[in-house]
Amino acid sequence: MSATPVIAASDSQTIAFPELVTLLKQIFLNHGTSPDVAAVMANNCASAQRDGAQSHGVFRMPGYVSTLDSGWVDGKAVPIVEDVASGFVRVDACNGFAQPALAAARPLLVEKARSAGIAVLAIRNSHHFAALWPDVEPFADEGLVALSVVNSMTCVVPHGADRPLFGTNPIAFAAPRADGPPIVFDLATSAIAHGDVQIAARKGERVPPGTGVDSLGQPTLDPRAILEGGALLPFGGHKGSALSMMVELLAAALTGGNFSFEFDWSNHPGAKTPWTGQLLIVIDPSKTAGQNFAERSQELVRQMHAAGLRRLPGDRRHRARARAEEEGIVIEVAELARLRRLVQG
């Protein structure tokens, strides 16, 4: 590594995006992935770090390493892309990560969306342990509208139930607009993302009320009680719970993947990545009647600002990205040292 980081603060420094990608790629390679998989995963994880998504950036690397070392996920899997119908692509990720499966199917998916007006990608036998917005944003960069859902692992109590069943089951959406970066959001259907509970536990902070329950099913503000035998709650009561159920149906039942409660990793100590499925829907807005879609979405943004909204969903990420491109990515010194130790394998 030839990084010559600028000291940003006493306990943090900066690293350029390409250097972070190279470092993360080396970690993936040294823990048994193929070069193709290492390239996709390193780029994905470095992008999250660059965009300020703390809970899905390099914070995830020890989890990737331990799951690879456990033999739970196949880091050398070669996804099998199946062309099923004029708007339907299936991918068997073959027990590999979801992102290389998406990358393999992406050209066919885009071609179908532009030709049919809409297309769906159903990924199964896949492990998704990352933020979901990096999966949808590139479609909007190409002028397409994209929606994705992924199910994860049992840690959310359905509204009205007694014990956890659903995963954090995020929904991500991206749409192009005329005068700025795409409109993008990525939201867990749980009251809080699992990674944020882990970060709160590590920092010794409390979580907001309504976030989760302890092992006895009682409401708690202690992130460790949630992580150790407790569970999360859906966001927004029965509505978030219904959406989480929809994610199980779309990401698992409709792809041929596992529900969040179906996989058993007990024989793989250190396994961290849910072995489930992912669904993406891509729509070509050039098929839309009337005015250009990107002009219309720009008009919505204008009106949202006029209504007093200072920050759009995704704005914080885009600002962090712009700053990182100017000044490098801020990273804690200790974190960078941990990453360098992970390279050793």
Add this chain to the structure above:
Amino acid sequence: MSATPVIAASDSQTIAFPELVTLLKQIFLNHGTSPDVAAVMANNCASAQRDGAQSHGVFRMPGYVSTLDSGWVDGKAVPIVEDVASGFVRVDACNGFAQPALAAARPLLVEKARSAGIAVLAIRNSHHFAALWPDVEPFADEGLVALSVVNSMTCVVPHGADRPLFGTNPIAFAAPRADGPPIVFDLATSAIAHGDVQIAARKGERVPPGTGVDSLGQPTLDPRAILEGGALLPFGGHKGSALSMMVELLAAALTGGNFSFEFDWSNHPGAKTPWTGQLLIVIDPSKTAGQNFAERSQELVRQMHAAGLRRLPGDRRHRARARAEEEGIVIEVAELARLRRLVQG
């Protein structure tokens, strides 16, 4: 009318579904709709009443009548269906109701979904004033998975904004399952449906905390303060707000319809129906890898019950429907009298 209703209680009686449809059809016809439009709308509204959806049943009829009488909506509109691509159908509802536009495009939409694996229906220039689940449930009855969104009229303050911009913007979803009626939900992205605020106001009841603000933007529990110059809040804070924004983009920008803030009905006193757009996505799960979809969704239902969930989304509606089919639809005597007066035109 040949109804010979059984007295169900001192202030309510029952009416058979076909008789209610006939009564509502006559109201629509006498207020200027075509027979085709009257048939679709009467069936839709009677179904909501039958299924116990108070806020979207016959409670809506005075609104339909006043909007038709105002000249705001064209009750005789003949929707124009456009076959745009192998997975994309557009409909210009021509300033008519959305439901006849969906009915006109439905055969083509289903054909495309079965052939391409997924298809989208983009309805514009349409008025939607009803529940959204009746639009998706019939697809699940045919073994398809359906998702729909519709935007409405400015009455929801985006999270972090100062004044209302979005509509109540519901999302509805339906999926088949092996051993029971489809899994169906229909949720407003506002903290409460607009119809439920109206019902609370009529009954003199308060609304739950977090539902809305008064005309000064201050939180209120008074439904009249919300209706008279106040506004609703999104459900689930920034997440529900992001979903509501997505609905504006899908139902308006992607269809060529109006955003919730764009139409001006000030020249049509009595106008009640939002003049916007609607999007439906239909997926054919027979394209799914692995086990039959309906068996898989049944497995999810089994596990949800095992986790302690007593009632699935949609269960209450299906129970109300079964009871109505046995005993007739319970309706207040005064409500039925009001409906009979509306027939007079």
